[in-house]
Amino acid sequence: MLANLYFNIPVLLLAESGHGEKPNPLAFPVDLGIWTLIIFLGVLAILTKFAWKPIMEALDARERSISDDIDAAAKAKEEAETNARQYEEKLANANDEAAAVMAEARQDAAAAKERILAEANEEAVRTRDRAMADIEAAKNAAVQQLAESSANSAVELAGSIVGRSLEKADHSKLIEESLKRFGS
Amino acid sequence: MLLTEEEKKKDHDHEHKDGADHDDAHAVKSDSQHDDHDGHEAHAVEAPKDPSEYDLADGKEAFLNQTHLFHHVQDSYAFEVPKFLCKKNEDEIVENATVGVPNLSLFLPKGYGKTSKFMFLEVIAALILCGLFIWLAGKMNKGDKPKGKFWNLLEAFVVFVRDEIAKPNIGHDYKRFLPFLLTLFFFILALNLLGMVPFLGSATGALPVTAALALCVFAVVAGSGIQKMGFAGFLKAQVPHMDLPFNLDKVMIPLMFAIEIFGFLVKHAVLAIRLFANMLAGHLVLAIFVGFIGVVSVSTSLSLVVTPASVLASIAFSLLELFVAFLQAYVFTFLASLFIGSAQHAH
Numbered sequence: 278m279l280a281n282l283y284f285n286i287p288v289l290l291l292a293e294s295g296h297g298e299k300p301n302p303l304a305f306p307v308d309l310g311i312w313t314l315i316i317f318l319g320v321l322a323i324l325t326k327f328a329w330k331p332i333m334e335a336l337d338a339r340e341r342s343i344s345d346d347i348d349a350a351a352k353a354k355e356e357a358e359t360n361a362r363q364y365e366e367k368l369a370n371a372n373d374e375a376a377a378v379m380a381e382a383r384q385d386a387a388a389a390k391e392r393i394l395a396e397a398n399e400e401a402v403r404t405r406d407r408a409m410a411d412i413e414a415a416k417n418a419a420v421q422q423l424a425e426s427s428a429n430s431a432v433e434l435a436g437s438i439v440g441r442s443l444e445k446a447d448h449s450k451l452i453e454e455s456l457k458r459f460g461s
Numbered sequence: 462m463l464l465t466e467e468e469k470k471k472d473h474d475h476e477h478k479d480g481a482d483h484d485d486a487h488a489v490k491s492d493s494q495h496d497d498h499d500g501h502e503a504h505a506v507e508a509p510k511d512p513s514e515y516d517l518a519d520g521k522e523a524f525l526n527q528t529h530l531f532h533h534v535q536d537s538y539a540f541e542v543p544k545f546l547c548k549k550n551e552d553e554i555v556e557n558a559t560v561g562v563p564n565l566s567l568f569l570p571k572g573y574g575k576t577s578k579f580m581f582l583e584v585i586a587a588l589i590l591c592g593l594f595i596w597l598a599g600k601m602n603k604g605d606k607p608k609g610k611f612w613n614l615l616e617a618f619v620v621f622v623r624d625e626i627a628k629p630n631i632g633h634d635y636k637r638f639l640p641f642l643l644t645l646f647f648f649i650l651a652l653n654l655l656g657m658v659p660f661l662g663s664a665t666g667a668l669p670v671t672a673a674l675a676l677c678v679f680a681v682v683a684g685s686g687i688q689k690m691g692f693a694g695f696l697k698a699q700v701p702h703m704d705l706p707f708n709l710d711k712v713m714i715p716l717m718f719a720i721e722i723f724g725f726l727v728k729h730a731v732l733a734i735r736l737f738a739n740m741l742a743g744h745l746v747l748a749i750f751v752g753f754i755g756v757v758s759v760s761t762s763l764s765l766v767v768t769p770a771s772v773l774a775s776i777a778f779s780l781l782e783l784f785v786a787f788l789q790a791y792v793f794t795f796l797a798s799l800f801i802g803s804a805q806h807a808h
Contacts, residue, residue: 302531302741303668309536309579310669316583317648317677320590325640328594332619333639335601 428455525752534744536579536667538562541660579664586651586664594647622646622794630798631805638801641681645674646794653740653786657779665789666740668733675733678797682729686804695804699725732796739789743782750775 432451533541539559546558565576565584597615607613627635627642649665656663664670686695699721705713753771757763 302535304535305669305672306536306577306667307669308575309577309667310673312580313583313664313670313673314676316580316587317644317674320587320648321641321644323591324594324644328591328598329640329643331598331602332594333623333636335598335604336616336620336623338604339601 424456424459428452428459431455525749525756530745530748530752533748534662534666534741536577536662536664538575538577540578543660578662579667579670582652582655582661582664583670586648586655590644590647590651618647619643626791626795626798630795630802632802634805635798638681638685638798641677642794642798645678645797646790649674649736649793650787650790653790654783656740656744657783657786663740663744665736666744668737671733671737672730674736674793675729678732678800679726679729681797682800682804685801689805696722728796728800732793736789736793739785743778743785747775747778747782750778 429452432448432455539561542558542560544558562576562578562581565581593615597612597619600612601607601616607616622643623635623639626646627639631638652664652670655661656666683695686698689695690698696718700714700717701721703710703713703717750771754764754768757767
């Protein structure tokens with residue numbers, strides 16, 4: 278049974294159908310060709326105008342912008358690197374500067390301290406000297422006053438004792454003599 | 462596509478036989494494969510008889526005869542449709558389930574330009590292409606970022622044609638030919654892919670279609686060459702420069718010229734034939750593999766072996782055809798750009 282079928286397969290492959298014309302794969306219906314030509318040229322015209330040109334332009338524009346972006350990015354990176362280097366340098370400088378400023382400030386502070394202390398000392402010494410001088414002067418004045426008043430009272434006392442009033446010139450002379458005595 | 466159709470057809474043929482032979486006494490439900498495909502075949506199929514009882518050489522029964530096979534791959538004036546669409550009641554036998562092609566040549570006088578299946582499919586392909594690429598152009602013109610699978614897919618193809626086909630073959634002047642090459646590529650691709658859609662057909666499997674496209678290529682190649690070098694210059698450029706002793710060049714150059722011109726014509730003709738033959742052969746192979754199912758349907762045991770094998774083979778060949786659809790569109794466009802490129806530069 279199966280063998281029968283197998284033997285039949287070549288027959289099937291070669292079989293001519295009773296109905297319909299023989300198939301011809303190389304048949305060339307010209308109207309299909311002309312139709313294809315018209316459709317293809319129509320599609321070509323429409324797509325060229327409304328699709329391919331805008332698409333190509335958009336692709337070119339995008340590619341240009343991508344390439345520009347890449348260039349810009351490279352440039353920006355370079356700039357950033359330069360900036361970073363500069364900032365690092367600046368930062369290092371700033372540290373040094375800060376240290377210098379600190380040292381100077383400390384030095385200034387020390388100097389100021391020295392100066393203030395010296396001034397204060399000086400002032401103190403001067404004040405003490407002035408006070409000493411004042412005291413001396415006051416003491417001298419007081420001594421003189423005491424000497425004068427004691428001379429006067431001694432003269433008066435002596436006058437009253439001797440009962441005579443001395444002339445003015447005598448008076449002065451006497452005082453001077455007394456002072457000399459007193460002083461010696 | 463072909464599978465279901467063939468299966469259905471086969472089933473109907475079986476029903477037909479059941480009825481014709483009046484041999485329905487023994488309800489042996491043997492053909493299990495039929496259940497998978499057709500629910501409506503409720504009544505029993507009789508046990509297979511000796512195949513010799515069937516007239517296997519009859520065109521109606523022979524799934525592998527030329528008429529039947531070519532019927533599936535050639536142009537016609539009707540679309541085949543699933544048979545159940547034409548079935549009014551269960552017992553009705555539908556020999557040919559077809560829907561006529563709508564007549565598109567309304568502007569032509571009656572009797573001229575009857576629209577065939579392939580013509581209709583070309584119009585469909587044209588509409589799809591216009592829709593797709595005008596949509597894409599609109600999207601791209603807005604300057605948006607390329608977003609979405611479909612947009613990127615189409616763009617990838619466009620860029621492929623530009624960078625892999627046009628640029629390397631034509632050189633610096635490639636931009637002028639880009640619209641032509643892009644249209645060529647996508648038109649062929651669309652027609653090839655429509656051939657993979659069930660119940661449609663592959664218009665590129667018809668010689669007039671590929672010949673018309675090759676004619677366009679020929680026109681562009683010759684036109685651009687003549688534009689570049691002048692008519693005489695273009696013809697002269699076909700003959701390579703030779704240093705010949707004596708007066709040999711008086712003989713050789715005309716000979717070479719004849720050969721080169723002949724070659725020039727032949728390579729464009731081959732362009733048409735290559736695409737046509739590839740598409741036709743691919744679809745024929747598919748039809749044959751599916752046809753095996755019909756041939757062995759007279760025998761249950763044979764069917765059990767052959768049907769799954771045929772289904773697997775037709776799946777594999779469908780995948781191959783899908784690849785070929787892209788490949789042939791690429792090859793055609795590639796060769797077209799190669800010819801354009803060689804016409805731009807002297808030998």
